[in-house]
Structure formats: structure tokens, C-alpha cells
Amino acid sequence: MPCTLFDAAPTLGGRANSFFEPTAAQWVDHGPHLVMGCYHHLLGLLARAGNSNAIHWQPSLTLALWSADRGHFRLAPSRRLPLPLAMPLAIGQLPGHNLQSAFALVRLASQPPADTDQTALQWLAMLNIPHTLIRDLIEPLCLGSMNEAIATANAASFSQVLSQAFTNQHSARLGWFTRPLCDALIQPLLHYAKQCGVILQPRCCIQRLERNHDHWLLIDRLGKTLAPCSQLILAVAPSVRDRLLNRTPTATDTGVISNLHLWFDHPLTLPYPLVGGIGTQGQWFIDVNGMMNGNGMAKWHHYCIIMSAENNPRRESVQPQLLDELATIANDNAPPTHARLVRMAHATHLVRRHNNHPMPHGIIDGAEQPKPGELPATLELAVMRGQRAAARILEHS
Ligand SMILES: Cc1cc2nc3c(=O)[nH]c(=O)nc-3n(C[C@H](O)[C@H](O)[C@H](O)COP(=O)(O)OP(=O)(O)OC[C@H]3O[C@@H](n4cnc5c(N)ncnc54)[C@H](O)[C@@H]3O)c2cc1C
Known part of the structure; x- marks a missing residue:
């Protein structure tokens, strides 16, 4: 069945992607992604894409x-x-x-x-x-x-x-990607999608949907019709989905994740690539080079401090505190060569009760909107949503 993937962004991958950091001259993930041995759907997909070795597993x-x-x-x-x-x-x-x-x-x-x-x-x-x-x-x-x-x-x-x-x-067990996500996860999955016949269309922001007989027309910002399609999976944020469907937006809460990326001109001594801080502002202190086993060709030694559910109104004051915490944990007071705080304001959609609005005929909901009792927003849930949506398309064709 012909299938096209439209994405508003210039590069595909969404939140699980990387950006090029010019000062450090390396690809950096929006946030380090940890996976677990129980992510069966993600691991199955990676295996089908021939990419199982992208993850390092704890024994x-x-x-x-x-x-x-x-x-x-x-x-x-x-x-x-x-x-x-x-x-x-x-x-x-x-x-x-x-x-x-x-x-x-x-x-x-x-x-x-x-x-x-x-x-x-x-x-x-x-x-x-x-x-x-x-x-x-x-x-x-x-x-x-x-x-x-x-x-x-x-x-x-x-x-x-x-x-x-x-x-x-x-x-x-915990696992982590041994290269930046763009390389370890996104490129192999896009390659696999192409092999399966999917046409990839980045830089296509869907602005409007119009019903035309038994098809949906996807219209971009300039009013151009991108494609007529008989079935459509909307795998966008719930707010974008509701706007495209002209619905009153359902209340969705999102959680912030902030990552302080730090580069040093010498390695710090962390006892493990991932150290959980108890009673600290930073939750996880990550030796990114250590996780990647030297992959990624960094010119400096890269560390990242993760703050989940970060909601600090005085964000500027957090950075020195995080640096102090890393210095104490690694027993090294050297200042970083370079620092960059990446704050994702809508990193994940939180588990909330919401009404199930029926979807118009031919449109399948693929939005991240976990309900009480369901698994929270993760890569695993994203793959599960994709597979559920694809199964419904196949059911109706
Ligand atoms: C900092 C951070 C750390 C994380 N850490 C972990 C982790 O350790 N483990 C884990 O399992 N998960 C983690 N996650 C969560 C995980 O990244 C997400 O749950 C997953 O990537 C969601 O994928 P998705 O395809 O549903 O959504 P997205 O990746 O958000 O994809 C939605 C896509 O829709 C496109 N789009 C939006 N509007 C339009 C439009 N109008 N027209 C066309 N395209 C549009 C966007 O460009 C985007 O590419 C983390 C997320 C963040 C941000």
C-alpha cells in the first residue's frame, strides 16, 4: 500500500533527534534517551530494521x-x-x-x-x-x-x-544508544521505511485538512495541496491534531525536560556512565563519551545532566548548582570548556484523563496522549501507537 510520511521539520526524527552543536563540533541529542529491556515493540522494530546493535545493554x-x-x-x-x-x-x-x-x-x-x-x-x-x-x-x-x-x-x-x-x-536492564540518536536510531529507521516503500517528505507542514469525496486533502501553509489520501494517521501532538480537526483543544499537560550539556578538556571520573543523584537538582549525571564508547568523535569530553519534570522559575540559578553537583560527584572542580542548556518545554505529554472524541472517517489518531493505566510517553509508546495505527489501516483496506 503506498504510504507517504509528511513532517513539518527539515529533518525527520521529531523529539528523538539530534542537533549539531557548533562549538563542540559534534551531534548532540535533544536529550539522552535511555531504553529498558522491556521495550519490546521498539526492540522488535530495531531488529527488523537490522539495527539491534545500536544499543549498549547493561548485563x-x-x-x-x-x-x-x-x-x-x-x-x-x-x-x-x-x-x-x-x-x-x-x-x-x-x-x-x-x-x-x-x-x-x-x-x-x-x-x-x-x-x-x-x-x-x-x-x-x-x-x-x-x-x-x-x-x-x-x-x-x-x-x-x-x-x-x-x-x-x-x-x-x-x-x-x-x-x-x-x-x-x-x-x-537499562540500555543506551552508542551514537547520537540521528545516527543510531533515526537514519536506520528511515532507511528501513524507504526499503518498505515509504516516501519521506520533510519540510511539509500540514496546515489544514479538507474532505473531498472519499479522500482527505492535506494542505500546507501556502495553501498548496500536498496529497490526497484515503487514510491518514495523525502522529502529531494532541494540540496540533485538535487544530487540524477544528476541535476545541483537549486539555493536555506536558512535562519539561532540561539537559545541561557540558564539555571539559579532560575526562572526569564518574564511577559509571550514568549516575543517579539523590537529593540533587540534577537527576542523572551522564558521561556521554563513556556511553558512546568514543563514537561521535568529540573533541572534548562530553557530560550531560538531566532534570526531568523541571519547573524552576529561576532557571539561571540552576546552572551553577548543577555544575557544583557534578564537581562534587566527580571530585573535580575544573570549569567546563563549554556549556549549553537545552530546555524542552513540551518534552512529553503527561498521563491524564481525557475524553475519547471519535475521529472522522479515514483519520486515525496517533497522538501521544497517555491515559491513566496506560504506559507513559516514551519511545516504546511511540512505536506501539504507530503499530496500532498501522494495524487499523490494514484492517480497513
Ligand atoms: C529531552 C527528551 C528526553 C527524552 N528521553 C526519553 C528516554 O530517555 N526514553 C524514552 O523512551 N523516551 C524519551 N523521550 C520521549 C520520546 O522522545 C518521545 O516520546 C517520542 O520521541 C515521541 O515520538 P512521536 O513520534 O510521538 O512524537 P514527535 O517526535 O514529537 O514527532 C511528531 C512530529 O510531528 C511533526 N509535526 C508537528 N506538527 C506538524 C504539522 N502540522 N505537519 C507536519 N508535521 C508536523 C513534528 O515535526 C515531529 O517530527 C524523551 C523526550 C525528550 C524531549
């Missing part, structure tokens, strides 16, 4: 953590035990934890939230989860996966994340 789950009072420590469940047993044991042995944390983890795994509108905080309070476990594990996992703090994040979706991620040793 088993390891979370390198740091806090001011405990210094560096690690959560590394034993590889020899089944994960549901290995995780509570590993948690119980973390500095500052004991059997209370281990039992709390078992309660979390065995008692999903009864109410789909409950917040994660309400769920954790009901289960009497100790503050230390929330601070060291639950809040970082919630911010990382939902891009939202436990106070407002939906418990049913968060519980889905936990149950899918921590099913077994294989699912729980």
Missing part, C-alpha cells in the same frame, strides 16, 4: 547512585536470583536501608493501585512505603519514566511501568 540492572551523606553506592541485584527476590534483597542492603525497604518493595509489587485516578503519592502512602525508599528509588524512577513527580503522577500508569520493567532480569 543486568545496575543503578549507580550518589548522595551527599553516603557518597557513591550501587543498587545491583544479584544476577543469579530471580529478579522479584533479587530486588528486595539488593534494596535491603543499600546504605540507609534495611528489611523495611525490602518488604515495602514486595508490597508495591503485589498491591497495584485500586483506583485509576490515584496519584503515586496517595498509592505509596496507602502502602506505607518508607520515605527512604521513595527518595532513593521510587521518586527517581517516577521522574525518569513518567517525567512527573510522585505528587501528581498517575499511580496506575506508574505501577504498569514498575510491573513491566521489573518482571525479570532481562526486562529490568
Whole structure:
């Protein structure tokens, strides 16, 4: 079936893309993307595109953590035990934890939230989860996966994340791309799409849709008709979808992700390519060169500090604080050679209740708009939405 992909941007890839940073003279991702062993749909797609080796996998789950009072420590469940047993044991042995944390983890795994509108905080309070476990594990996992703090994040979706991620040793592993996303993910997928016969049309911003008999006409900003099509997947933000359909916009909340990219003229000593900060402004401190094993040909040593759900009204003051945190974690006070803050104001659409408006005949909704109980906005969800939409097209043809 002929298929054309129109995208308003000059380069395809959307949020999972990279930009060229002129001072550092290298490609930099809008944000480092972490993946998990439980991303079955994304991994299946990468395998079909012959691109499975773009990801470096942890042999088993390891979370390198740091806090001011405990210094560096690690959560590394034993590889020899089944994960549901290995995780509570590993948690119980973390500095500052004991059997209370281990039992709390078992309660979390065995008692999903009864109410789909409950917040994660309400769920954790009901289960009497100790503050230390929330601070060291639950809040970082919630911010990382939902891009939202436990106070407002939906418990049913968060519980889905936990149950899918921590099913077994294989699912729980983290993976990261070993080259910038444009190279590691987007180009191979575009190549695969072309092989499947998809026509790629960047720089085509759809401004209007018009119904013409049994076809939809896609009209661009200049009023030019780009193509008539019998079926159309709208894989744009919900706000763009609603504008194109002349609908009252559905309320959608988005979450910010800010990344402070830093370049140094010498390597810093981080004990692991990814260090989670506890009680810090930055959540993840990433050694980008370390993750890429020297790929990407950087002239300097590249680090990135991630702040999920960042909502700081005094953003300027955050940068020096993040630098201080990295200096303490890496025990190195040298100033960076270059710094760049990338703030994505609408990084992800948050899990929210919304009404399901029926779509006009021939149009399929592919927008990122997770509902309570569904998985939050990630690469995995994007692939799932694409596959669901494609299946519906095939059903109707
Ligand atoms: C900083 C950051 C870090 C992230 N980290 C992670 C992570 O670690 N792990 C993870 O799994 N996920 C992560 N994500 C989320 C992930 O990137 C997104 O969920 C995923 O890329 C969404 O893909 P999408 O195709 O649905 O949307 P998008 O990538 O937003 O694609 C929508 C496309 O629609 C186009 N468009 C918009 N309007 C029009 C129009 N009128 N006409 C034509 N085209 C139009 C846009 O140009 C865009 O290319 C992160 C996101 C960000 C921003």
C-alpha cells in the first residue's frame, strides 16, 4: 500500500533527534534517551530494521547512585536470583536501608493501585512505603519514566511501568544508544521505511485538512495541496491534531525536560556512565563519551545532566548548582570548556484523563496522549501507537 510520511521539520526524527552543536563540533541529542529491556515493540522494530546493535545493554540492572551523606553506592541485584527476590534483597542492603525497604518493595509489587485516578503519592502512602525508599528509588524512577513527580503522577500508569520493567532480569536492564540518536536510531529507521516503500517528505507542514469525496486533502501553509489520501494517521501532538480537526483543544499537560550539556578538556571520573543523584537538582549525571564508547568523535569530553519534570522559575540559578553537583560527584572542580542548556518545554505529554472524541472517517489518531493505566510517553509508546495505527489501516483496506 503506498504510504507517504509528511513532517513539518527539515529533518525527520521529531523529539528523538539530534542537533549539531557548533562549538563542540559534534551531534548532540535533544536529550539522552535511555531504553529498558522491556521495550519490546521498539526492540522488535530495531531488529527488523537490522539495527539491534545500536544499543549498549547493561548485563543486568545496575543503578549507580550518589548522595551527599553516603557518597557513591550501587543498587545491583544479584544476577543469579530471580529478579522479584533479587530486588528486595539488593534494596535491603543499600546504605540507609534495611528489611523495611525490602518488604515495602514486595508490597508495591503485589498491591497495584485500586483506583485509576490515584496519584503515586496517595498509592505509596496507602502502602506505607518508607520515605527512604521513595527518595532513593521510587521518586527517581517516577521522574525518569513518567517525567512527573510522585505528587501528581498517575499511580496506575506508574505501577504498569514498575510491573513491566521489573518482571525479570532481562526486562529490568537499562540500555543506551552508542551514537547520537540521528545516527543510531533515526537514519536506520528511515532507511528501513524507504526499503518498505515509504516516501519521506520533510519540510511539509500540514496546515489544514479538507474532505473531498472519499479522500482527505492535506494542505500546507501556502495553501498548496500536498496529497490526497484515503487514510491518514495523525502522529502529531494532541494540540496540533485538535487544530487540524477544528476541535476545541483537549486539555493536555506536558512535562519539561532540561539537559545541561557540558564539555571539559579532560575526562572526569564518574564511577559509571550514568549516575543517579539523590537529593540533587540534577537527576542523572551522564558521561556521554563513556556511553558512546568514543563514537561521535568529540573533541572534548562530553557530560550531560538531566532534570526531568523541571519547573524552576529561576532557571539561571540552576546552572551553577548543577555544575557544583557534578564537581562534587566527580571530585573535580575544573570549569567546563563549554556549556549549553537545552530546555524542552513540551518534552512529553503527561498521563491524564481525557475524553475519547471519535475521529472522522479515514483519520486515525496517533497522538501521544497517555491515559491513566496506560504506559507513559516514551519511545516504546511511540512505536506501539504507530503499530496500532498501522494495524487499523490494514484492517480497513
Ligand atoms: C529531552 C527528551 C528526553 C527524552 N528521553 C526519553 C528516554 O530517555 N526514553 C524514552 O523512551 N523516551 C524519551 N523521550 C520521549 C520520546 O522522545 C518521545 O516520546 C517520542 O520521541 C515521541 O515520538 P512521536 O513520534 O510521538 O512524537 P514527535 O517526535 O514529537 O514527532 C511528531 C512530529 O510531528 C511533526 N509535526 C508537528 N506538527 C506538524 C504539522 N502540522 N505537519 C507536519 N508535521 C508536523 C513534528 O515535526 C515531529 O517530527 C524523551 C523526550 C525528550 C524531549
